[in-house]
Amino acid sequence: MSDAIVVERLVKRYGELDAVAGISFSVPRGTVFGLLGRNGAGKTTTLECCIGLNRPTSGRVRVLGLDPTAPRDLARLRPRIGVQLQATSLPEKANVREVLELYAAYYGIAPRPAEMAARVGLDGKLERQVAQMSGGEQQRLALALALQHDPEVLFLDEPTAGMDAFGRRILWGEVERLRDAGKTIVLTTHYIEEAQRLAGCVCVVQRGTIVAEDTPAELVAKHGGEATVTIVADGFEPGDALRDLGRWTNSGAEWKLATHGEPGLALAAVVTHANAAAATIHSLDMHRPTLEDAFIAITGEKIGEAG
Amino acid sequence: MTLLRMFLVQTKMHFLWYFRRDGEMIFWTLAMPVFFLVLFSFAFSSGPTSRTSGFLVPGIIGAQVLSAGFWGVGVMLATFREKHLLKRVYLTPMPAWVFFASLVVYRMVLLAAQALLLVAAGALLFHVRITGNPFEIAFVLLLGTATFVSLGTIVGALARTTESANNIASVLTVPLAFLSDAYVPIDRFPHAVASTLRLLPSTQFIDTFRDVSIYGQSLAQHGAWLGMLVLWALAGTAISARTFRWT
Numbered sequence: 170m171s172d173a174i175v176v177e178r179l180v181k182r183y184g185e186l187d188a189v190a191g192i193s194f195s196v197p198r199g200t201v202f203g204l205l206g207r208n209g210a211g212k213t214t215t216l217e218c219c220i221g222l223n224r225p226t227s228g229r230v231r232v233l234g235l236d237p238t239a240p241r242d243l244a245r246l247r248p249r250i251g252v253q254l255q256a257t258s259l260p261e262k263a264n265v266r267e268v269l270e271l272y273a274a275y276y277g278i279a280p281r282p283a284e285m286a287a288r289v290g291l292d293g294k295l296e297r298q299v300a301q302m303s304g305g306e307q308q309r310l311a312l313a314l315a316l317q318h319d320p321e322v323l324f325l326d327e328p329t330a331g332m333d334a335f336g337r338r339i340l341w342g343e344v345e346r347l348r349d350a351g352k353t354i355v356l357t358t359h360y361i362e363e364a365q366r367l368a369g370c371v372c373v374v375q376r377g378t379i380v381a382e383d384t385p386a387e388l389v390a391k392h393g394g395e396a397t398v399t400i401v402a403d404g405f406e407p408g409d410a411l412r413d414l415g416r417w418t419n420s421g422a423e424w425k426l427a428t429h430g431e432p433g434l435a436l437a438a439v440v441t442h443a444n445a446a447a448a449t450i451h452s453l454d455m456h457r458p459t460l461e462d463a464f465i466a467i468t469g470e471k472i473g474e475a476g
Numbered sequence: 477m478t479l480l481r482m483f484l485v486q487t488k489m490h491f492l493w494y495f496r497r498d499g500e501m502i503f504w505t506l507a508m509p510v511f512f513l514v515l516f517s518f519a520f521s522s523g524p525t526s527r528t529s530g531f532l533v534p535g536i537i538g539a540q541v542l543s544a545g546f547w548g549v550g551v552m553l554a555t556f557r558e559k560h561l562l563k564r565v566y567l568t569p570m571p572a573w574v575f576f577a578s579l580v581v582y583r584m585v586l587l588a589a590q591a592l593l594l595v596a597a598g599a600l601l602f603h604v605r606i607t608g609n610p611f612e613i614a615f616v617l618l619l620g621t622a623t624f625v626s627l628g629t630i631v632g633a634l635a636r637t638t639e640s641a642n643n644i645a646s647v648l649t650v651p652l653a654f655l656s657d658a659y660v661p662i663d664r665f666p667h668a669v670a671s672t673l674r675l676l677p678s679t680q681f682i683d684t685f686r687d688v689s690i691y692g693q694s695l696a697q698h699g700a701w702l703g704m705l706v707l708w709a710l711a712g713t714a715i716s717a718r719t720f721r722w723t
Contacts, residue, residue, distance in 0.1 A: 220567060221566075221567075222563060222566070222567070222722075222723060223723075244569070247567065247568060247569045248569045250567075252567050254560065254563065254564060254567075256560045257560070258559065258560035258561055258563060258564035259561075259564075260489055260492075260493060260561060261559070262492055262493050262496040262497065263489060263492055263493075267489070267492065270485060271485050271486070271489055272568065274481050274482045274484075274485035274486070275482060275565075275568035275569060275570045276568065276569060277478035277481070277482070277569070298496075
């Protein structure tokens with residue numbers, strides 16, 4: 170069996186609202202799968218259905234071949250998965266060491282508080298009480314709890330929300346390390362950069378359905394649109410050779426090329442042409458389509474915080 | 477072994493949660509009952525007598541059992557849910573019964589400390605003598621704790637927020653303590669009212685506990701009421717098992 174997770178026609182209805190309206194996907198073992206979408210798109214509900222926290226209205230979910238809605242299967246699944254939830258959920262009066270020891274007891278493993286704390290950048294903070302930690306530090310401790318028992322599948326729900334750059338670097342490093350060690354990782358995010366960097370496969374989720382699914386590079390290639398080169402220069406006008414590169418538009422001294430070709434080569438050609446014509450270049454800009462452009466093209470929305 | 481360690485570490489976490497909150501909580505659970513004993517001993521008689529105080533020592537311990545169930549466990553569960561702690565615990569391999577067993581034991585230990593403190597205060601200040609069989613006394617106390625903790629988990633299951641759990645707990649605990657023979661003898665109510673109040677599990681528990689610990693009666697004389705308490709405990713467990721939500 171090569172798929173760690175299989176979700177088929179998953180529906181979760183709250184009254185009139187379909188939070189998840191028929192989502193299907195599968196996640197091969199040893200890969201990172203990203204659910205990308207705005208808040209409220211249905212990412213968290215989908216993830217909760219995979220870990221037994223939420224009961225699907227209809228559809229089928231299998232994780233490691235087990236059914237999270239069946240109590241017996243769920244009991245067998247729990248030791249094999251690790252979860253970091255979106256809202257912090259730590260006993261606030263306990264310190265880092267005590268929390269790590271508690272979770273080691275839950276999983277019947279030897280506690281390794283010092284090692285785990287170091288792994289998530291909390292070394293030297295073993296005696297710090299949860300209530301006195303910053304939101305980002307609490308998120309990193311939550312990550313340590315998800316990792317401590319060395320799970321086969323890791324579920325991360327908006328793992329870097331509220332984390333600073335240091336926390337993000339640690340989390341991204343861990344995800345890449347675990348992927349290389351053959352673990353399967355599912356993460357929800359509304360950070361484009363995170364999906365682009367980590368996920369082998371990205372599902373764009375909008376209003377409870379998957380509207381696009383591919384590798385980040387393919388999503389950009391298919392939906393990102395054209396690359397652009399913009400030059401502002403006195404005495405510049407694109408000749409025939411440049412006109413073959415793509416579509417040119419201009420307003421005054423600003424000329425803009427939209428191209429499906431490689432923008433770096435186009436840029437070089439534009440500069441060579443400007444120099445040959447002895448034009449004075451005031452500014453020069455190249456924009457390669459990003460996953461964000463693709464996201465906007467696919468959903469018709471900016472991802473942003475709102476929504 | 478794994479389950480035992482899970483249970484012990486989880487129980488330790490409950491105590492940690494209890495003792496590291498503000499000292500106010502510790503005051504409420506340990507000092508307030510003694511304060512009530514002194515206050516009511518003077519208030520309810522022309523002068524404190526071992527008879528009045530002898531009525532009050534088991535009565536106040538009984539009231540603490542009610543409050544341990546409704547406040548201690550009911551409100552605690554609602555708080556844990558509101559802080560998403562229950563949800564996180566549900567994702568771990570710990571069986572639900574281990575979690576609830578640790579709650580019961582945590583509350584029993586606190587109650588034992590409260591009870592010993594009250595018995596000592598009663599003996600030193602008012603010459604109250606506990607005459608019953610210690611095993612029978614402990615048995616009644618354990619059964620009562622199990623009953624009211626299981627009823628308290630229903631409060632924790634039904635209340636959506638800490639605030640509503642607090643309201644339900646105070647509506648239950650305060651009147652019940654006054655109507656269940658804990659502070660005031662219900663013989664002072666009209667006969668029909670007193671008979672009705674004796675149908676309450678809280679009255680049956682507190683009266684049994686007092687009769688066994690102070691008035692030297694045996695467990696056998698209270699078989700029916702003990703059976704009722706077991707039924708209440710089972711009903712409470714069944715209802716909370718059906719209604720309890722981790723999320």
